[in-house]
Amino acid sequence: MLAEGITLGWMLIVLGAVLLLVEVYQPGFFIAVPATVMIILGVLLLLGVDILSSPWGLVVGVLAAIVAASVTVWLYGRLTPGQEPPTTLSRDSLVGLEGTVVVPVDPETLVGKVRLGSMEWSARSESGEIPVGRKVIVVRSEGVHVVVKEVV
DSSP: OHHHHHHHHHHHHHHHHHHHHHHHHSOSSSSHHHHHHHHHHHHHHHTTOOTTTOHHHHHHHHHHHHHHHHHHHHHHHHHSTTOOOOOOOOGGGOTTOEEEEEEOBOSSOSOEEEEETTEEEEEEESSSOBOTTOEEEEEEEETTEEEEEEOO
């Protein structure tokens, strides 16, 4: 059982480290907690704590996992203070927003594009062509595109 515990311990540590590396390159807090828990449980196995078959080992493993998860959540909150999660604008919240034309907009087609915040939307104009770089305001939303007019 000792050799199996050591092998499993190293496997958990390596898998946890790989998941933490993935989290570094694709942040979003979806795998930081399980990665940290895997590393802690792997260390416990290497230290000889039988978390798989011993009742006391199981209790120690569960408590260590809870503490590791809590500390990870707390640390993650400290590393990213005040950051709001990203939100997506809904079509109803677009009316009245100002943006910039990035592909010429005309009233006949939907090939035009406007940048509203950090997102680009397909657009058509209320009337007339609006060239690239001009400021526009959204007057209504129609499906997956917006209708804009130039800000004068």
